[in-house]
Amino acid sequence: MNHADEDVKPFSRQGLYQAVYDIIEELPFYRAATALHMQWIRSIASRRPLVIEAGGGTGLMNTEARRVRRDADVYLLDINPAMAEQAERQGVPRGKIVVADVAEMCVRSRSADHIFSHSVVWALPLPDMFFAEAQRVLKSGGGLAVSTVGENLHAYRQCFISYLDKYLSAAVERGVVSPEQKRIFIEQNERVTEAAKSPLSSEQLRELGERDGFDVEVVTDCYVVDTLEGPRPYYHQILYRKR
Ligand SMILES: C[S@@+](CC[C@H](N)C(=O)[O-])C[C@H]1O[C@@H](n2cnc3c(N)ncnc32)[C@H](O)[C@@H]1O
Secondary structure, three states: OHHHHHOOOOOOOOHHHHHHHHHOOHHHHHHHHHHHHHHHHHHHOOOOEEEEEEOOOOOHHHHHHHHHOOOOEEEEEEHHHHHHHHHHHHHOOHHHHEOHHHHHOOOOOOEEEEEEEEEEEHHHOOHHHHHHHHHHHEEEEEEEEEEEEOOHHHHHHHHHHHHHHHHHHHHHHHHHOOHHHHHHHHHHHHHHHHOOOOOHHHHHHHHHHOOEEEEEEEEEEEEEEEEEEEEEEEEEEEEEEHH
């Protein structure tokens, strides 16, 4: 695979390293984001809701969503077939995985009760296309839950990379992750975060949603990074409601 392919399919090789994802899933920032997404999924009022994860990657949160809402029909959408394959290996049913762009979800209009997305919007060149598509796909009153790296991405991404590095180095010491897996994961994160297209402040995220016909219900931070200047918000997490 050449570099141009990797730009079209971000994180293309990361799906190969499940041992690394087993560590990421346990990190405090990821657990906090997952807990809030699951709280919002549990609170969907309709019975047997249609839930879509936009940019679901290897299926970590998708599996959790299925566990906390057994009556729900939960789909995973991802642009990268390598991630989709990994999600299937991790137990996401094949029929619930769709290889698609979040800007064109291949889902019927006004059919979904809830869409959630973790750590995807910051990588999108045109995030407004995702919001417009979510608006099309959701039923009236449906929820759109987004967690994404905010405006501090470029200033503090080294702090975040060091945070990942600390936990992965400990996993290498324990022998559960190989030094090669850690190196590739960290290198790819450095590359994709450097090229990040849309690190948005919580205010920009609010405006983006409101422009596309959403009301904002909750705005919070799921990860605050420790920097030399003190704690700074890094991941924002927002719940929108389609008007
Ligand atoms: C940082 S990973 C996060 C994966 C997953 N949400 C998680 O939390 O483990 C970003 C994911 O978004 C996917 N992605 C990036 N751009 C996308 C797009 N335009 N449409 C669909 N998926 C996209 C990538 O392939 C990757 O799996």
